[in-house]
Amino acid sequence: MALVRRWSSFLVIGAVFIFVFYRLRSPITTPGAADTTLTPTHPHSSVSEPHIGSTKFLWKDIPIQNKVTSYIAYPSGNPQQLSKIQHDFSKDTGPQTKIEKELREKRQAEVRNTAKRAWAAYREYAWLQDELDPINGGGKNTFGGWAATLIDSLDTLWIMDLKDEFHEAVKAVKEVDFSSSSQQTVNIFETTIRHLGGLLAAYDLSKEKILLAKAIEVGDMIYKAFDTPNHMPVARWNWAKAAAGTPQTAPEQVLVAELGSLTMEFTHLTQATGDKKYYDAVARIMDVFQREQNNTLLPGMWPVAVNAKTEDFKSDNAFTLAAMADSAYEYLPKMHALLGGIDARYESMYRIAMDTAIKHTLFRPMTPDESDILVSGFARPNGDSVKLDPQLQHLVCYTGGLFAIGGKLFDIPEHVRIAQKLTNACIWAYKAFPYGIMPEVSHLVPCASMDHCPWAEEVWRGAVLQRSSVGADNPEDVLHYISQSRLPEGIAKVDDGRYILRPEAIESVFVMYRVTGEQSMQAAAWDMFTAIQKHTATDIANSAIADVTAPDTIAPKAGNMESFWIAETLKYFYLIFSDPSVISLDEYVFNTEAHPYRRPV
Template sequence: MALLKRYGVYTALAAFFLYTLYSLSFPYQPEGPPAQQGKDSHDSKKGSNPPKAPLPPKSYNWAKLPIKYPVESMVALPTDEPTPLPKIQHTFKEEEATAKNIRQTRREEVKKAFETCWRNYRQKAWMRDELKPITGGSVDTFGGWAATLIDALDTLWIMGFKEEFTSAMKDVEKINFGSTPREQVNVFETNIRHLGGLLAAYELSSEDRLLKKAKEVGEMLYHAFDTPNHMPISRWDFHKAGAGENQTADESVLLAEIGSLSMEFTRLSQHTGDPKWYDAITRVTHVLEKQQGSTKLPGMWPIVVNARKPDFTHDNGFSLGAMADSTYEYLSKTYALLGGLDPVYKKMYEKSMETAIKHTLYRPMTPSNANMLMAGFVRVEDSTPTLAPKMEHLACFAGGMFALGGKIFDIPEHVAIGRKLADTCVWAYKASPAGIMPEVSHLFKCPNTTACEWDEKAWKEAVASKADLSTEKDPLQNIANLRLPEGFTAIDDRRYILRPEAIESVFILYRITGEQQWQAAAWDMFTAIQQNTQTEFGNAALLDVSADSPPKEDSMESFWMAETLKYFYLIFSEPDVISLDDYVFNTEAHPFKIPKPKA
């Protein structure tokens, strides 16, 4: 997960907390914040009078509610014979007995971790969005539509928990997507977790009830596009829309939230034969394509865009990381999902990656002088791009994105870049005292990406400058108090919230190259995560991975079972289990079948 992916927890507060962190190096000011995620409508206010009993939320039949701004002419869904893609996955040789035994043993350990989480979710948080892994409580964060249940359905199937999958079906059918106690719904999160999860589980199981539920989600989300210019509302007022009130798209929208709906909407149209979802998302794609060369960093789009005008060019902050990530991730993947029939996604991928390589990638300086890369954050002032060498756990998806795009579009340079990006994330895990990389940090940037020798004195001076130790009598002696591994100049956010992006890229690099070093790295990552996050009821987010014993937070996002454990399981599975030649993952790790030409 890509939110974003994957982007992770994508409530407005979390998103803009991170956005502030990313802008520490320069005072970047977007046009304005997106609307905040609304609190539960039944939350009581403080006061002397006792709170009134909450009214039951209204329920809407989205399929029958009239559209206020109907589309006059639909964009047709491509139905021609798909074009064959190049081979993506490595051709694996027969496995040695010892290696097979080790791999299977590790796979079973991952499976046990999932089983513990699922069992306790079912016993203590069933039909709620998330389990609290320390107290055994529960919380609704995404509409109250059993996010963990739906997010984990395809993982259940892939891991072989078929009885649990079948048993859960009757409760999945009961979920009412016409009702929520929340004032606002995050369209992006609902799309990648609920719509994506239902579609993938349907494709794996051929269970028609899942497609029916996916269509219910699609009918709901389609109403978020019911605006005068047909641009979607990302933080959507569910009840005002249900009441038939007029809607307009927002002036400040996160790029990832408007640009990462293409896979799921396309797939729903492909399965139902109804082009309206493909039409809806293609209108966003056309704006992205038309304005791609007119931004302040031509080829890429800024993190904040104006959907009301629509103007995707005005702002000046650019990144492959949080709040932008999955828009770029979906370019090559939607191309594959459409069978190569819409060349605009190839065009946008190649243009955006050309710019990203030139302006956002940098080489970190490390004691081992390893030839690695990371994607940073760029601000453009007076037509001059300035790169801040940040490292986000979210940005670790980029290694897999480059490697996969390099295979799909036959660009070997991108595969090599993907390897270097994934190497940096593996290194960041190993460098951390807990064996887990932090959420957000800064690295010591090399002068260029070709040659770089470790300079300890220069690194310490950079740390002292960034930490503002200028008033200290001996600033270099105080660096140890900052708890920074060599090569890090700052750690802005020391948390680990069970994110999947690093193992996602490690998995993709393993399946593309066949090199066992990626499996070894994955096992080190998994054991470190288990050792530090395991609780009585599941796995908990960590508050500080640089501490000797990282303190835990009572939070286990649905992507832990949907993405993180799924990728760990798949890297230790046989290569034909969800082969990259047959499937493409959405940013929540839900696999969709790649259409193939008829034999």
Template sequence: MLSIRRFTVYIGLAACLLFTFGYFQSGILRTAKANYPSHIPTVVQPAGQRPTQSVSPKPSRFRWDTVPIRFPVQDVTPLPTSPPRRLPQVQHQFSPESKEREIERKTRQSTVKATFERCWHAYKKHAWGHDELGPLSGGVRDGFGGWSASLVDNLDNLWIMGFKSEFEEAVTAAVQLDLSTSTTETINVFETTIRHLGGFLAAYDMSGDERLLDKAREFGEMLIRAFDTPNHLPITRWKPQEALAGPQEADETVLVAEIGSLEMEFTRLAQITGEAKYYDAVARIIRLFEAQQQKTYLPGMWPVTVNAKNADFTQDTFFTLSAMSDSLYEYFPKMHALLGGVEPVYKKLYDGSMATAIKYNLWRPMTPDNADILISGNVRASAQDPATLDPQGQHLVCFAGGMFALGGKLFDSPAHVEIGKKLTDGCIWAYKALPLGIMPEVFNMVPCDSRLDCTWDENKWRSEVKNQHADSGDIDVDQLIKTHRLPKGFSQIPDTRYILRPEAIESVFILYRITGEEYLQEAAWDMFTAISNATETHLANAALSDITFSAEQLAQGTTGGTTQMDSMESFWMAETLKYFYLMFSEPSVIDLDEWVFNTEAHPFRRPKVST
């Protein structure tokens, strides 16, 4: 039963919320059309239906910091106060390069920069103020609230690449974003955190422009309202209008990456502003991961879906480092660096989860050249059934090579650096194996019985191709291989797309900065050349629906139509081109001992150790 005092407070709160809701509803409900899933853009609005002149968003009149908290936190977790420790050196000690090597590197860097500049100008001309550009139609996409995702995502890129006048123009527009309206009824808290909050924080860390910090605070105030639930766990697919109308609860089914990959951005905001509430919001989630790490069906790791309403992270039976889990694990070593090594929980979470992943998820594929490489797959495990590997590879899980290499350096584990190298080499191999020189979104291969000794067996591969296409009836294996355009080693390619993803070049870049091995620069250039050749449009660069065709087939028009799709997600410029650019930059540009990247490639400044 409510006390008289609390009931009075609730009456006042309700009146305030009704007034606020009526105002905010006029904006957000008027423009909201549909929910959107993670990394899936909404339909392109054709160019002919847009105003011909770009208009900067109006400044926000509605402010989330005026909205009362229904479930205030009583025991706020403070930021660690211990001075940062001197962590092991991450970046390789590069020797002076030859003049010829320097010329080649700078030429490649200029080529990447020109690609970025071309895409940026196309976005500015055709989609300014919108989330994304349709690279074929010149239309726009607004699947991330209509809050200029491509613009905010690339603020730090403009600074890094030296486009200072464009940076100033972009900042002026970005700080006017209006959070009282949204193009989507549902806000993906994870995507908004990594793209918008992360983008503003990184640009502030680089430039020191206080306007960017003010806007980061504004996004932070909005996003932390998704944590205003009885157990303080966030609603990851959050409807602001419902939050304003009444109490909310966390959902019973939540992707583990979306609830477990908010800590870098919220922690950095807390570090800069001194407001512990942001750190507290994510610290309590991490405590749950720690408490339940050994209680899942695959102890050490957590399943793909968790119950946030009941704070139970143990019941699902699907475990992976791939899609829907990825950045949960990626953030463990990165948070260790961001906090200067003073919070031991992140090493514990990393050590425990990676020991399990190494044992169950990593596998060596059988290849025609007997390559000594690794791929990370999926595992099913339950109380009744032992852990079973699904030997699937994904482009998205190519981040794992960089994660292992970084974790290996930060936690002084050379074996993990070597695992990171083999995982990264696996992605490089997959790029080279396809006719366009680009790896697919999802594929299957034949796992070796041993990671130490694996010899190519053509009959075994052909048999697995037949097994993977059992629904094809009595079709001859040779015909299956031809019909599905399967390079040797691949038994199935269920998703033939390339959506301009950054994960492979991300790991190539991190591993290069850690080891200094020059073959990685050559691999990166081959990847960039292949991607550019296949994805360039008259405006920018486009995702591909099928990378199993050869360049000759595409040129001859025998594919049944173009494989280019009218999609260019903001991470193409913000991540993929950033990593390619940094691959050919001087090692002092975003030194890994001074910066740490969030999962959207936004660099945050690491704490300095006093001498």
């Protein structure tokens, strides 16, 4: 999954904001210091004589000004036997099994080679920086300067059996200094899901103690962002002022995903260390979410923007499962799994939220082939009515996985059926566009009925006209606009034509394959992978595409390779062609950055 994430949007609530976005084991004691020496691992490393704990200071030593006097207790009781999520693949036998296995492994190897190539390029050109420039080489720091791609990719390297690369990266993790940053303001959400999330998952898989030690460092740093009078975190955090002891207050306007998507990582840090303060920090947030769920302008869902300082959830009238809200909903069933089902409120909040989302945000789009698919758009309540904005974001493609996991965990078959239709919508969108890749944001034409939706070209053209600057006097102008904009039939407008190597579509395709066992999901995944690889590959690695509707045979490159390319997108492509026992959804639960945490037994 997951940001809110990595997507630019304009939100008006009193003023105009610009936010840049972007998915249990017995407690053990905190590890002590290990071997404190390390031989430099890479010729491009600028750090000499690195040591474990060699930071200028440790965040745990910075005094807390708003101390918590009584921690919210971690839920007591033994983990429950939860409903199975994965399909029983042991029952799938037939004459094609050997051939299918060979094909699957061949495709898996191609994905692995792509990841290995991207990692090698990062190692050569951008070691210990956040991101690789996949066109010119070199690196850049966009997430604190804390080696985001390196830390985000750790568990992918382990899962893909790139063990030499993994162990070299683990040694380099010791060099990352979380006491300073290349940026004045730190995005707490992104740091939590990428850095803390990546370290915890890699520790779960490998048991390398340095990874847990570094996770504690990161956790203690982020915990300082919770040092406000009401213990709600500062989302865009000035780390230097916090380290200097400057008083902090929670923001008056914050994206709901940034506030509601820290639970998995902090809960798992408590599970790994036994330190109750981490769980307490996010449990307080969930107390507010639970209290306010039915007090919003669209009861059952939380709005895109909320006031963390006053804990007011009633001012905004924009509601969606998509960007800016996404992972707050994604984490509801996943927290239920991560806690072993011993906290009933996550199931309750999921059921209430999804009932509202199904009623007000889901729509069936009109398509030339009359596909029975669903999309989740934006809902805006206005008095007694709710207006639907029929938007399709690439990011919202995660909702197939959301409904599938929730439907299986909570025994709601209708949610699994909805999940399949949501996933199929994104598969359809990939196929609809010239490069075989869907764009960041587009608008569709909603059907009047969920049950019957015949294709009507004049209705589609009317929707195109409504969203364009074309005059209504000459019908030929609309046809010319459609041709010039390379609009596929059924697409009313492409609002943002980029493809930034996003994982959300393959995420849901992967989850649906593991849930249903349908090989059509593997076929869809392969079509997606070959299209992405064909149009994003550079001489060095893979690059985001500037416009998937461009008329060029060679897609125009944007020159970015975010850390989630290896951490999420390629991981999901690899896992859909892996044996289903590898990172089983009945044994692990993914955070919104595709970092798998072992579920309690």
